[in-house]
Amino acid sequence: MTSPLPHRATAPRPLSRRALLGGSLAAASGLLLTACGSGSGGSSSTGTSAAGGSIDSSSQSPYKGTYLPRTFDKPDVTLTDSSGKPFNLAQGTAGKAVMLYFGYTHCPDVCPTTMGDLAVAVSKLTKAQQRQLDVVFVSTDPGVDTPSTLRSWLDSFNPAFIGLTGDINTIIKAASSVGVYVAAPKAGQEPVHGAEVLGFFPSDNKAHVLYTSGAAWGDYAHDIPLLLKSVTA
Numbered sequence: 001m002t003s004p005l006p007h008r009a010t011a012p013r014p015l016s017r018r019a020l021l022g023g024s025l026a027a028a029s030g031l032l033l034t035a036c037g038s039g040s041g042g043s044s045s046t047g048t049s050a051a052g053g054s055i056d057s058s059s060q061s062p063y064k065g066t067y068l069p070r071t072f073d074k075p076d077v078t079l080t081d082s083s084g085k086p087f088n089l090a091q092g093t094a095g096k097a098v099m100l101y102f103g104y105t106h107c108p109d110v111c112p113t114t115m116g117d118l119a120v121a122v123s124k125l126t127k128a129q130q131r132q133l134d135v136v137f138v139s140t141d142p143g144v145d146t147p148s149t150l151r152s153w154l155d156s157f158n159p160a161f162i163g164l165t166g167d168i169n170t171i172i173k174a175a176s177s178v179g180v181y182v183a184a185p186k187a188g189q190e191p192v193h194g195a196e197v198l199g200f201f202p203s204d205n206k207a208h209v210l211y212t213s214g215a216a217w218g219d220y221a222h223d224i225p226l227l228l229k230s231v232t233a
Contacts, residue, residue: 061233062231064218065199065219066212067208068209068210071204071208072177072179073090074089074093074200075090075174077171077174079138079165081147082163084147087164089138090205093136096132097200097202097224097227098135098205100178100199101197101198102137102138102139102171102175103138103193103195104145104193105145105150107190107191110195114195116157117220118157118197118217119157120217121217122135122160123158125221125225133224134162135161136164137163138175140175140182140191142165142167142171146165150164151163168184168185180198195212198211199211199227201227201230202228
């Protein structure tokens with residue numbers, strides 16, 4: 001699949017999937033993911049670990065996404081949902097598989113394509129499976145993304161998708177806790193953020209699988225039933 005364009009003209013040079021995978025493994029050792037806005041998708045890749053080794057997601061894991069060597073706790077953060085009410089991410093989605101993404105509604109490329117791909121994947125699930133899954137979109141431009149703006153935008157993909165907004169510093173801290181880079185928006189510039197989707201198991205509320213920008217909807221459709229069952233690699 002062709003990689004989307006960077007979020008803004010002054011964004012850093014797009015990273016390759018190899019670099020993104022290397023970053024995810026570094027994050028698993030305590031470093032931040034610093035990918036921003038682009039990267040090629042696909043179901044088979046080899047990445048370099050922080051220790052200098054490699055991981056081949058196609059041969060070591062049943063997932064199309066990258067199975068992480070270290071899990072990330074679901075952010076225990078309270079933000080504002082699209083109805084204007086407080087919503088604690090960890091508590092509000094407890095016991096469900098979760099696909100978590102940080103982005104903004106006026107994004108011209110990767111955010112709508114990612115949410116669109118997730119929407120298609122969710123449409124392929126049974127109704128029972130859909131009830132066991134939450135797709136959560138956290139705004140990285142809360143000054144623009146009001147609750148009503150989030151609701152209107154997400155409804156164009158799937159009315160069941162959860163939208164959260166709030167204090168940007170709180171959002172940055174939550175994203176950092178799962179290895180996703182988010183920067184505070186600057187006047188006259190498009191927001192910059194990591195383009196990863198994190199897949200959480202319902203059994204332990206931890207992220208086990210990572211999807212880089214450009215992952216196909218078929219990858220999500222293949223993996224979500226495995227996430228629902230908390231299948232380990």
